[in-house]
Amino acid sequence: MKSIKIFDTTLRDGSQGAGISFSVEDKIKIASVLDEFGISYIEGGWPGSNPKDEEFFGLMKNKLKNAKLTAFSSTRKKKSDVTKDESLKKIISSGVKTAAVFGKSWDLHVRAALKTTNAENLRMISDTVSFLKEKKLEVIYDAEHYFDGYIHNKNYAVETIKTAISAGADYICLCETNGGVLPSYIDKIVKETAALFPETKFAIHAHNDCGCAVANSIIAVEAGCQMVQGTINGIGERCGNADLCSIIPSLQLKGKYHCVPVRNLKNITAVSRYVDETANLIPRDTQPYVGRSSFAHKAGIHVSAIEKNPGTYEHIDPKHVGNKRNILVSDLSGKSNILSKAGELAINLKKDSDNLKNIINAVKEKENNGYQYENADGSLFILTQKIENKYKDFFILKSYRVSVEKNKDGSIVSEATVKLDVNGKEEHTVSEGEGPVNALDNCLRKALIKFYPEIKDVLLTDFKVRVINSDANTAAKVRVLIETKDKKHSWGTIGVSENIIDACWQALSDSVEYKLLKNF
Numbered sequence: 001m002k003s004i005k006i007f008d009t010t011l012r013d014g015s016q017g018a019g020i021s022f023s024v025e026d027k028i029k030i031a032s033v034l035d036e037f038g039i040s041y042i043e044g045g046w047p048g049s050n051p052k053d054e055e056f057f058g059l060m061k062n063k064l065k066n067a068k069l070t071a072f073s074s075t076r077k078k079k080s081d082v083t084k085d086e087s088l089k090k091i092i093s094s095g096v097k098t099a100a101v102f103g104k105s106w107d108l109h110v111r112a113a114l115k116t117t118n119a120e121n122l123r124m125i126s127d128t129v130s131f132l133k134e135k136k137l138e139v140i141y142d143a144e145h146y147f148d149g150y151i152h153n154k155n156y157a158v159e160t161i162k163t164a165i166s167a168g169a170d171y172i173c174l175c176e177t178n179g180g181v182l183p184s185y186i187d188k189i190v191k192e193t194a195a196l197f198p199e200t201k202f203a204i205h206a207h208n209d210c211g212c213a214v215a216n217s218i219i220a221v222e223a224g225c226q227m228v229q230g231t232i233n234g235i236g237e238r239c240g241n242a243d244l245c246s247i248i249p250s251l252q253l254k255g256k257y258h259c260v261p262v263r264n265l266k267n268i269t270a271v272s273r274y275v276d277e278t279a280n281l282i283p284r285d286t287q288p289y290v291g292r293s294s295f296a297h298k299a300g301i302h303v304s305a306i307e308k309n310p311g312t313y314e315h316i317d318p319k320h321v322g323n324k325r326n327i328l329v330s331d332l333s334g335k336s337n338i339l340s341k342a343g344e345l346a347i348n349l350k351k352d353s354d355n356l357k358n359i360i361n362a363v364k365e366k367e368n369n370g371y372q373y374e375n376a377d378g379s380l381f382i383l384t385q386k387i388e389n390k391y392k393d394f395f396i397l398k399s400y401r402v403s404v405e406k407n408k409d410g411s412i413v414s415e416a417t418v419k420l421d422v423n424g425k426e427e428h429t430v431s432e433g434e435g436p437v438n439a440l441d442n443c444l445r446k447a448l449i450k451f452y453p454e455i456k457d458v459l460l461t462d463f464k465v466r467v468i469n470s471d472a473n474t475a476a477k478v479r480v481l482i483e484t485k486d487k488k489h490s491w492g493t494i495g496v497s498e499n500i501i502d503a504c505w506q507a508l509s510d511s512v513e514y515k516l517l518k519n520f
């Protein structure tokens with residue numbers, strides 16, 4: 001099994017993505033998670049470009065257990081003394097033992113961006129790499145725009161990396177910076193370049209502007225690269241960088257390359273979600289390997305086959321990457337979907353049960369009216385319990401009222417009033433909240449907690465609203481999905497109504513009822 005070094009640039013290149021801003025604390029936390037996961041190199045940022053990155057490197061000295069902390073910079077400025085370059089001096093003072101420096105490989109950039117000569121650009125590369133090597137640093141030279149440069153002026157592009165190699169660079173990273181080169185070109189150019197320098201260690205750095213970053217990275221490894229640069233979840237400038245959450249399992253499970261410790265691969269889904277959460281990004285459900293829908297099955301034929309042999313519709317066992325199979329229940333569901341989901345929810349439902357057909361019909365009717373049970377296991381559980389005559393009323397709604405008041409000073413106050421019948425006793429409570437839903441949620445809990453103290457550990461973690469039939473304008477139905485969790489589990493519930501508050505009430509009350517039904 002060939003070892004491939006994984007170079008993570010989430011904290012540097014990834015932070016350049018639109019809407020992404022990491023605090024110093026965020027960067028420290030992410031670096032620690034990546035280190036534990038088994039990443040080889042963690043590029044922490046550009047210490048010469050901003051105070052935040054300088055502070056990060058200061059706090060991270062000698063903190064990583066496994067990964068090599070790497071600082072980023074460019075080659076020296078044109079017509080300047082490399083020993084006086086402030087950015088390079090910041091790398092030295094940062095205390096890192098590895099530096100990644102980029103230089104121009106495309107003569108278009110030499111003329112248009114640097115506004116200098118090809119010869120001076122070569123001197124800039126040589127001086128920079130030599131200076132860092134003299135300071136006893138490992139140097140990864142990022143040949144920016146190498147593939148475009150090779151296509152337009154092969155001789156000069158090759159000359160730039162030859163210069164970096166002669167100056168002592170430990171790795172030459174071939175950068176597909178614009179993200180527009182197709183895999184066939186990557187394969188050809190990497191092979192031709194590696195053949196010219198058989199003793200050199202090469203890396204690949206790909207962007208995703210034509211959707212090929214993962215494919216380009218994998219094919220570059222197969223063509224001879226020994227290191228892959230990328231980011232967790234593919235975050236980064238424009239369309240993003242190569243997604244390490246796809247590259248690592250693809251290489252390790254399918255290509256028989258070693259990227260991270262075998263025992264750690266199952267943590268990649270958790271790493272993916274941690275970075276999204278820290279970056280305040282909504283996870284992509286359809287993201288390969290780690291997305292919530294990566295191993296989701298909806299069609300009845302698929303589910304039936306999966307039950308017999310998972311390999312029929314799953315390319316790997318989801319457990320290998322810390323993910324799980326998700327059987328979806330919808331108007332497309334057959335018996336296999338319902339039975340599989342029943343097993344998942346610990347519902348004792350038999351294949352020959354008369355209620356099986358009733359549940360399928362109920363789901364289809366509900367979905368026709370706007371409900372969607374794919375992410376609402378809690379509401380589905382309640383529906384099946386009612387059909388199976390196993391449902392218990394823990395409380396009965398008598399009435400609720402929600403008011404929103406905007407004051408002269410611009411502050412907004414939401415207040416909810418709820419009347420419930422709880423075990424034959426009327427409970428009348430009033431609560432305020434940050435908004436009408438929060439006020440209603442607070443009011444419901446306040447009314448029930450004396451009867452059912454276990455709900456004190458129940459927390460609402462996500463809230464989504466979607467208009468179902470937008471052509472009805474203001475009379476349209478809305479679908480509300482709520483995700484709730486306690487100390488051990490999480491579950492989704494749903495509500496549908498022309499009135500958004502009523503849809504919220506349905507989902508909120510289902511979330512509490514599910515918890516109570518599971519407890520009793």
